[in-house]
Amino acid sequence: MKMFIKKLASAFKKSRAVRVSQIFFILSILFLAGVLLWISYQNKKIITYEQYTEPLAKDGELEIFMEIPVRADGVKNCWPEENGTWGAQYDIYIINKSKYPFVDWELTMDVPNEARIDSSWNGTYEQKPGKIIIHGAPDLTAVANPHDKIRVGYVLYTRSLMQRSHYILTGRFQRSPLREILFIVALILSIVALLIFIVSFGLFFVVQRQQEKDDEKIESLIKLCARFIDVRDEYTKMHSLHVGYYAKKIAELMGFDEEFQKNIYYMGLMHDVGKVMLPREILCKKSKLNDEEWQEMKKHTSYGAEILERFTAVPGIREAVLYHHERWDGTGYPEGLKENAIPIQARIIGVADAYDAMHTNRSYRSRLSDDIIFEELQKNKRTQFDPEVAEAMIVLIKKHAITHADMEH
Structure with a gap:
C-alpha cells in the first residue's frame, strides 16, 4: 500500500496528464456534490401558495381547487339545519402537474369562528379559532404524486355558506x-473524468517503466564510457564516478528535482569524455605540464562537446562538459564565461571535479587534508567557484553526507 501511495505521489508530481486528469476528476466530483446539495436544498425548501380566489393556487407545478356548494335551484351538497345553520360538503383537490412528488403539505383555510367540522375524509384536520388546518392521511393522501391529484374533504357547519376564503x-x-438533468450530466462527467484519470495513471506507469528501462541502458552505457575514460590514468581511476556522485549530492542539497539530479549524475560521469582524444603521455605525466601540454589538456572540454554533439538522451550534457572548467570570475576556459552565464550544471560539476581532485592522490601530488580543502573552497568561492555551489559542497563535507558505500551505487 505504501508503495502504491508513493507511486501515486510520483505520478502527480511528474506527469502533467495525471495532474490535469486529477484536477478534472476533482472538479467533476465537486460539481456532482454541488448538484446533490442543490437537490437536497430543494427537497427541504418549503413552498408556499397563497390565494383569495378560485382556483386557490395555480401555476406550472400545482393547482389547488375546492368545490364550493352554492345555494341555488337544485343545490348540491348543502342543506339548512333547524337551528338556522348550514351544513355543506367541501371537496378539495390538490393537482400536481410537476414531475416531482409533493410531500409534507399543509393547507390552512380561513373559516368563520363559529364553524364546526362534523366529519372528514382522506385527511387529518386541526381546527383553531377562525382556521382549519388540513394534512394528508398517511399512506393515502400524504403525497401528491407527479401528474396526479389527491382529494380531501369535510362537512362543515356555519351560519351561512362559505363562498370565498x-x-x-x-x-x-x-x-x-435521477430525474435531474444536471445530476445526470454531473454523474457522466464524473465517470468520464474517473476513466480518464485511471487511463492516464496507467499510461504514466507504462511510460515510466519504459523510461526506467531506457535509463538503465543509458546509465550502463555512460558508466562503461566513464570507466574507459578513467582506466587510461591509474591516478584518476573512479574519478568520473566520484564527480557524478558529488554533483548529484550537491544538486539534491540545493533543492533540484529528481530529474535534474539524475541528469547531473550522468553529466558528472561523462565530464571528462574529451580526454580520450588526448595523448596518454600528457594524461599520465607525473611532472608538471609545460605550456604546450597544458594548452592541449585544456582542449578536452571542446573535444568532449564534439563527441556529445548528437547525444540528446541527457539534456544539457554537452554544455556541462564544455563549460565545467569555466570560472565564476570569467578567467576559465574555453570561452571565459562569467557568473550566471555559466550553465548551472557546469558550475556544479566544476566544484565536484575540483573537490575530487583535491581529495584524491594525483600523479603530481598527494591527497590534500580536509582543512586545506575547506580553505581552498572558501578562498575560491567568488573567483573559481559559484559561491552557492561551493557552500553546498562545504555543508556536505561537514555533515559527512558523502560516503563511499553510497558512491558505489
Whole structure:
C-alpha cells in the first residue's frame, strides 16, 4: 500500500496528464456534490401558495381547487339545519402537474369562528379559532404524486355558506437525482473524468517503466564510457564516478528535482569524455605540464562537446562538459564565461571535479587534508567557484553526507 501511495505521489508530481486528469476528476466530483446539495436544498425548501380566489393556487407545478356548494335551484351538497345553520360538503383537490412528488403539505383555510367540522375524509384536520388546518392521511393522501391529484374533504357547519376564503398551502417537492438533468450530466462527467484519470495513471506507469528501462541502458552505457575514460590514468581511476556522485549530492542539497539530479549524475560521469582524444603521455605525466601540454589538456572540454554533439538522451550534457572548467570570475576556459552565464550544471560539476581532485592522490601530488580543502573552497568561492555551489559542497563535507558505500551505487 505504501508503495502504491508513493507511486501515486510520483505520478502527480511528474506527469502533467495525471495532474490535469486529477484536477478534472476533482472538479467533476465537486460539481456532482454541488448538484446533490442543490437537490437536497430543494427537497427541504418549503413552498408556499397563497390565494383569495378560485382556483386557490395555480401555476406550472400545482393547482389547488375546492368545490364550493352554492345555494341555488337544485343545490348540491348543502342543506339548512333547524337551528338556522348550514351544513355543506367541501371537496378539495390538490393537482400536481410537476414531475416531482409533493410531500409534507399543509393547507390552512380561513373559516368563520363559529364553524364546526362534523366529519372528514382522506385527511387529518386541526381546527383553531377562525382556521382549519388540513394534512394528508398517511399512506393515502400524504403525497401528491407527479401528474396526479389527491382529494380531501369535510362537512362543515356555519351560519351561512362559505363562498370565498383565504388559503395558504405549504409543502415541498421531493426531487429524485435521477430525474435531474444536471445530476445526470454531473454523474457522466464524473465517470468520464474517473476513466480518464485511471487511463492516464496507467499510461504514466507504462511510460515510466519504459523510461526506467531506457535509463538503465543509458546509465550502463555512460558508466562503461566513464570507466574507459578513467582506466587510461591509474591516478584518476573512479574519478568520473566520484564527480557524478558529488554533483548529484550537491544538486539534491540545493533543492533540484529528481530529474535534474539524475541528469547531473550522468553529466558528472561523462565530464571528462574529451580526454580520450588526448595523448596518454600528457594524461599520465607525473611532472608538471609545460605550456604546450597544458594548452592541449585544456582542449578536452571542446573535444568532449564534439563527441556529445548528437547525444540528446541527457539534456544539457554537452554544455556541462564544455563549460565545467569555466570560472565564476570569467578567467576559465574555453570561452571565459562569467557568473550566471555559466550553465548551472557546469558550475556544479566544476566544484565536484575540483573537490575530487583535491581529495584524491594525483600523479603530481598527494591527497590534500580536509582543512586545506575547506580553505581552498572558501578562498575560491567568488573567483573559481559559484559561491552557492561551493557552500553546498562545504555543508556536505561537514555533515559527512558523502560516503563511499553510497558512491558505489
